[in-house]
Amino acid sequence: MQTLPYGAWPSPIDAATAAAHDGNPEFVGFVGDEVWWTEPRPAEGGRRTLVRRRADGTEESLLPAPWNVRSRVIEYGGQPWAGTVTDGEPLVVFVNFADQRLYRYRPDGEPHPLTPVSPVGGGLRWAEPLPRPELGEVWCVLEEFTGDGPCDVRRVLAAVPLDGSAAQDRDAVRELTDGRHRFVTGPRLSPDGRRAAWLAWDHPRMPWDGTELVTAEVGADGTLRGARTVAGGPEESVAQADWCADGRLLYASDRTGWWNLYREGELLCGREEEFGGPLWQLGHRWFAPLDNGLIAVVHGRGPAVLGVLDPETGEVVDVAGPWTEFAPTLAVHGERVVGVGASPRSAYEVVELDARTGHARVIGAEHDDAVAPAYYPEPQIRTFTGPDGREVHAHIYPPHHPDCVAPGDELPPYVVRAHGGPTSRAPLVLDLEIAYFTSRGIGVAEVDYGGSTGYGREYRDRLREQWGVVDVEDCAAVARALADEGTADRDRLAVRGGSAGGWTAAASLTTTDVYACGTIKYPVLDLTGWGSGETHDFESRYLETLIGPLAEVPARYAERSPARHADRLTVPFLLLQGLDDVICPPAQCERFLARLSDRQVPHAYLAFEGEGHGFRRAETLVRALEAELSLYAQVFGLNPRGVPTLELTT
Incomplete structure (x- = not known):
């Protein structure tokens, strides 16, 4: 067992390994x-x-x-x-x-x-x-x-x-x-x-x-x-x-x-x-009804598991196996049920359940450990207290390495991750991007802030007209709680997210002093532009629920937008964007950066040709992940091995 500072632990999980295992099987039939x-x-x-x-x-x-x-x-x-x-x-x-x-x-x-x-x-x-x-x-x-x-x-x-x-x-x-x-x-x-x-x-x-x-x-x-x-x-x-x-x-x-x-x-x-x-x-x-009257269901509070419901008794029998999370895709044929399941120790696999015997087995995309499972993080399901005493759900991934510990007086850096949507949640599954950080000695906290799904409509509706407030407050509450209890280093906290999570990350950096840096991926940054024609049809009126009608509360759109408050940003950040993104277009990033042009804020902007909303190409995933780690290394004073240095400009 070696004693090394957090962030300096040698890890077999490099960015290429994480990129090769990005994505999961979908749409079974x-x-x-x-x-x-x-x-x-x-x-x-x-x-x-x-x-x-x-x-x-x-x-x-x-x-x-x-x-x-x-x-x-x-x-x-x-x-x-x-x-x-x-x-x-x-x-x-x-x-x-x-x-x-x-x-x-x-x-x-x-x-x-x-x-x-x-x-x-x-x-x-x-x-x-x-x-x-x-x-x-x-x-x-x-x-x-x-x-x-x-x-x-x-x-x-x-x-x-x-x-x-x-x-x-x-x-x-x-x-x-x-x-x-x-x-x-x-x-x-x-x-x-x-x-x-x-x-x-x-x-x-x-x-x-x-x-x-x-x-x-x-x-x-x-x-x-x-x-x-x-x-x-x-x-x-x-x-x-x-x-x-x-x-x-x-x-x-x-x-x-x-x-x-x-x-x-x-x-x-x-x-x-x-x-x-x-x-x-x-x-x-x-859900998917079977010929015998039973119903295959993906259900839960927070994480969703696969079970079989008897509609006459209301009894649900969950599948036996290691899977703690199932994706919303099901297919049935006779008494055969097929879904896609994962766990904190395995990525998404195609799973078949025999509804007659209750036996389940992997039949496709079988998880193959790219590295020794000893390097995988060990998540904790926790509930924190946010403003006004409200519950905030989160998954905490402490730094974890089979052969390394940090000096006894050192607290680890932590990255607070805000999921996209924002009407979504963080699944409880093996994510090699998370393991990329935790195996090097950097903790990760995934926050299911108010507005997330999986916890009922009341929890989901907390974000109504409160986007940029509740999500920011809930992420900050988790970050502060981790620092207060001695789990995380208060001076080495970062925030990151993509899409709506990118919005939360940017809003957090411009409205709080909790974080030392942040990573913002394909974000919403300018509500007025996004709500008046800069995005696609499906979400073109979404802000009426999240913020309020533009015609009625235009000042709220301006006040909440990170692009309008770039002057408040004082800490280093990394901005990642796909140039083919029609959901959160590059123009939003460009306006945000233009408002920073006369400020001395260290940052990097990486824009990727051929990428849309959410990165899919291996070379993009590698570049983005290494850049993110380099940002944290420079800000937190870490010494990760074999990671290219991200050039920060001011």
Whole structure:
């Protein structure tokens, strides 16, 4: 055991190792008896490929580069593929990221386009495909730009011919709904195919504020008739809907203050925990009904686990295994349930549960320890006290190394991480970016500040008109508490975050004196600009909830914006930005830096070509992570080994 200062511990987890394990499998589904899913390839430009697991257990990666299975609907995307079996062979439809066209694909052939390219604005985009070979169609969500502006867009349910006749002809796409709602999810069909259900909502609501559950009759000719709202509303969020095997409608609603399950309006399991979540991507699934009447559920308070609910008794039996967190993606076939689970000791894996026996096993993307698990952090689930006595949830990752300790009188530096969203939360899973720091002697605190999901609607609503206040206060409360109890060095605290977390980091640096430095990734910095046309349609009215209507409280937009208060920033910082980001555009960073031009504040700005909102390329991930560590090393007086020095300018 060596005694070395914090930050100087030698670690086998370098930035390249962390980058190689960035991302996780998503959007699991069955194609006949086979399980398929999408999987990231950071070393291949960050693209996502399709992975097939045959019934005999063999696995293959399909669609080589440059194919990229990823949708841009609402910019955050959604279910980009679906499959069925026809003529004894898999038939898959998928969205290709580069052109956003829908393609038909059989594994022994080449993809064939089903939809045209539109020259108008962001073009035509598709999500949540549902193959209907009996009609010769695939039903899906269509997002169609009608002009060059980010909000010149309409969304409907549409039917695309499987024969390719619409590949050059937009008029060959049959619209199923009339476009009365700004946003829709993909249709779910009842077992007899005679009814369809989907979610809809309109500006200024976000889907976690209020959605409508719509049902319609499906005619023999494949038309939708008599659409009507059966649940939900402006103050009730229905997160997902599906059909039981007996044809009864099942949905997750937060009408009690928690996303709980209902069947034809009857509460099935009234618990103070979530059976749903924020719909950041179309096609998220927190539950899936089985043929035997049971329901597979991803549920919890904070971390979400996989279980099976008996709707007649309300009893939930959770899967046995090491997984402490499951992503909102589920697929069922007979008594087989497939999801994506992880733990603090393992990254996300494709997990199959036999609902009859209760046995669960990993069937894909199996975790492989890149380094000895002894270097992984050991998280603590904690609840802190924030302003006015409110609870603040957090995961604390103390410095951890199997062969190193620090001198007895030294307290460790800590990085406070604010998650994105902000309507989201930090999952309790192995993250090699966190391990990159903790294995070197730098602690990490992930804060589920007020506004986070997983703790009920009241906790989620704390951020209403309080963005830039509650999130900043809650992160600061955790940082101060760690220092007060002697866990962290009060003089060596940093804050970091990306997207909405980047906003919180920037707001923290310009409104508090808690932190010695910070890392700001693809952030919101100027509320007035972001709320008046600088972002995409999905979030274009989000600030009306987070801040208030711009026309009514313009001064609040200015007062809260870090870009307006760059003169208050006195500590070093690192700013990271993707140049192709249409959600938080580079212009916001440029205005922020311009207001700092006459101040002597050490900083670095790294902008990456080919990156959008959230970094995906291995080389970008490596550069960003090493730069972040170098910033902390320079500010905190650390001596990490083998890390390039980030040049800070003033």
